[in-house]
Amino acid sequence: MTALLEVEDLRVAYGKIEAVKGISFSVEAGQVVTLIGTNGAGKTTTLRTLSGLLKPSGGRITFDGKPLGNVPAHKIVALGLAHSPEGRHIFPRLTIAENLQLGAFLRTDKAGIEKDIQRAYDLFPILGERRKQAAGTLSGGEQQMLAMGRALMSQPKLLMLDEPSMGLSPIMMQKIMETIVELKAAGTTILLVEQNAQAALSLADQGHVMEVGKIVLSGPGSDLLHDESVRKAYLGED
Amino acid sequence: MHELPQQLANGLALGALYGLIAIGYTMVYGIVQLINFAHGEIFMIGGFGALTTYLMLPSGTTLLVAIPLMIIGGAIASVTVATAAERFAYRPLRGAPRLAPLITAIGLSIVLQQLVWGFYPDAKKPLSFPEFGGDSFHLLDNLYLQRADAFILVLAPLCMLALGMFVSKSRSGRAMQATAQDPDTAKLMGINTNRIIVMAFAIGAAFAAVAAVAYGLDKGQIGWEMGFLLGLKAFTAAVLGGIGNIYGAMVGGVVLGLAEALSIAYIEEIPGMQQLGGGAWANVWAFVLLIVVLLVRPQGLLGERVTDRA
Ligand SMILES: Nc1ncnc2c1ncn2[C@@H]1O[C@H](COP(=O)(O)OP(=O)(O)OP(=O)(O)O)[C@@H](O)[C@H]1O
Numbered sequence: 249m250t251a252l253l254e255v256e257d258l259r260v261a262y263g264k265i266e267a268v269k270g271i272s273f274s275v276e277a278g279q280v281v282t283l284i285g286t287n288g289a290g291k292t293t294t295l296r297t298l299s300g301l302l303k304p305s306g307g308r309i310t311f312d313g314k315p316l317g318n319v320p321a322h323k324i325v326a327l328g329l330a331h332s333p334e335g336r337h338i339f340p341r342l343t344i345a346e347n348l349q350l351g352a353f354l355r356t357d358k359a360g361i362e363k364d365i366q367r368a369y370d371l372f373p374i375l376g377e378r379r380k381q382a383a384g385t386l387s388g389g390e391q392q393m394l395a396m397g398r399a400l401m402s403q404p405k406l407l408m409l410d411e412p413s414m415g416l417s418p419i420m421m422q423k424i425m426e427t428i429v430e431l432k433a434a435g436t437t438i439l440l441v442e443q444n445a446q447a448a449l450s451l452a453d454q455g456h457v458m459e460v461g462k463i464v465l466s467g468p469g470s471d472l473l474h475d476e477s478v479r480k481a482y483l484g485e486d
Numbered sequence: 487m488h489e490l491p492q493q494l495a496n497g498l499a500l501g502a503l504y505g506l507i508a509i510g511y512t513m514v515y516g517i518v519q520l521i522n523f524a525h526g527e528i529f530m531i532g533g534f535g536a537l538t539t540y541l542m543l544p545s546g547t548t549l550l551v552a553i554p555l556m557i558i559g560g561a562i563a564s565v566t567v568a569t570a571a572e573r574f575a576y577r578p579l580r581g582a583p584r585l586a587p588l589i590t591a592i593g594l595s596i597v598l599q600q601l602v603w604g605f606y607p608d609a610k611k612p613l614s615f616p617e618f619g620g621d622s623f624h625l626l627d628n629l630y631l632q633r634a635d636a637f638i639l640v641l642a643p644l645c646m647l648a649l650g651m652f653v654s655k656s657r658s659g660r661a662m663q664a665t666a667q668d669p670d671t672a673k674l675m676g677i678n679t680n681r682i683i684v685m686a687f688a689i690g691a692a693f694a695a696v697a698a699v700a701y702g703l704d705k706g707q708i709g710w711e712m713g714f715l716l717g718l719k720a721f722t723a724a725v726l727g728g729i730g731n732i733y734g735a736m737v738g739g740v741v742l743g744l745a746e747a748l749s750i751a752y753i754e755e756i757p758g759m760q761q762l763g764g765g766a767w768a769n770v771w772a773f774v775l776l777i778v779v780l781l782v783r784p785q786g787l788l789g790e791r792v793t794d795r796a
Pocket residue numbers: 262267285286287288289290291292293294334443
């Protein structure tokens with residue numbers, strides 16, 4: 249069986265500086281895979297390359313059987329790859345409802361879109377209550393919910409989440425993590441980038457640890473969670 | 487003695503003209519943060535496209551039939567030049583330091599002026615443009631509205647209304663707002679942001695062509711240098727209203743037009759300021775107004791503070 253996403257020896261550079269130095273991993277349909285690692289490891293760079301915002305300088309990306317390397321960013325979501333970016337990046341002066349509709353920009357099934365917007369409101373009731381409000385007025389956690397809801401609106405085959413818990417209160421963080429578990433239970437395939445290694449590894453099928461542009465350790469989430477070097481480096485134990 | 491209603495009407499008509507041109511500056515700036523200094527020349531080219539169209543019509547065509555065709559012909563010319571400029575001059579510089587596209591725009595503006603001056607038949611002198619025949623509309627005792635002024639006072643609000651509907655209601659308009667607010671994330675939604683940028687240039691150019699037809703009908707002539715001062719004024723209007731905001735462009739235009747008309751009429755009546763009034767000083771007062779407004783509201787009348795755009 250071939251994986252939904254296959255990344256082989258991927259390299260990405262900013263000018264002369266290589267930020268991703270030949271990484272390989274794959275995501276099978278139905279799995280949750282997480283990339284963890286310290287600041288500047290190259291996690292965001294990897295996701296931005298997968299969604300076409302950055303061009304790889306080497307290696308291969310195959311998604312759902314198709315090569316991605318040179319597909320322009322605006323054509324990637326149509327293939328079934330959705331990206332909830334680091335820092336949320338909701339459209340601040342559009343309403344919550346409009347933000348969600350933009351997530352479904354390429355869909356034409358009006359009734360289906362309405363149903364999925366309702367689903368987003370069920371998933372995050374606060375979004376439903378504030379649907380007519382400018383998204384920029386939401387709190388950080390609410391914006392994160394909106395960013396996730398918006399990414400789901402494209403009905404992706406693979407959902408990429410970049411640090412969904414960043415800057416959130418413990419309660420908000422837990423809510424977001426619970427949602428990821430819910431999505432996983434519903435069969436959503438997820439590639440999750442997290443600084444919160446504990447949370448990410450406990451719900452991931454597969455984990456990869458990145459350090460300065462390389463994957464230094466890979467394995468099932470539960471194994472990594474109990475790996476001594478991971479516990480030292482990322483879970484603050486000694 | 488100048489009559490106030492008449493001055494207000496003159497100012498509104500002038501302001502509507504500024505506003506229509508200002509839309510082009512503000513749409514492009516709102517989406518790519520580029521000040522398209524060549525937009526004044528896009529306006530001028532719209533005028534020449536309209537005139538060319540008029541000259542191709544069979545003699546005896548009434549203005550009622552000619553004007554829509556002139557607007558279409560002018561818009562074809564201005565949109566073609568504006569989108570070509572975007573594609574071949576500005577797009578290759580996207581991501582370059584801001585000064586590069588700005589200097590390109592200034593250079594392009596000079597090139598376009600020279601091309602028209604050098605190659606359009608007889609364009610080294612002003613060319614005569616069809617004018618409305620017939621009397622002004624006599625609205626009140628002391629208020630006359632020239633036909634050309636009435637024309638722009640009807641057309642400008644219609645254009646604005648259509649644009650407002652397009653931006654807020656249509657799928658492309660929504661995509662345009664998303665691109666203006668966060669271009670990378672817009673791409674993640676599946677929006678072809680290059681197409682949206684071309685669309686912004688095209689809409690601005692079409693509005694400039696409408697303005698150019700109104701201008702020609704009013705003055706009875708057009709010329710290769712007509713875009714320079716008007717472009718500068720319209721840019722001022724866009725900044726005054728809050729650059730990036732389409733309603734701001736119209737509000738800025740009207741405020742500027744009114745200020746000019748009123749300064750022409752009334753400043754010289756203020757004791758001690760006789761020498762500072764009249765038409766010669768109107769441009770100075772326009773820029774004084776800009777400076778004062780920007781001191782109080784740096785983001786312009788309807789602009790958002792930059793922090794809101796993050
Ligand atoms: N636009 C850019 N230009 C130049 N270098 C960049 C750019 N963006 C990121 N980098 C560099 O690339 C490296 C990887 O950054 P990246 O944002 O991918 O890391 P990350 O793993 O997502 O980190 P974090 O956990 O802090 O989000 C870093 O050294 C960073 O400084």
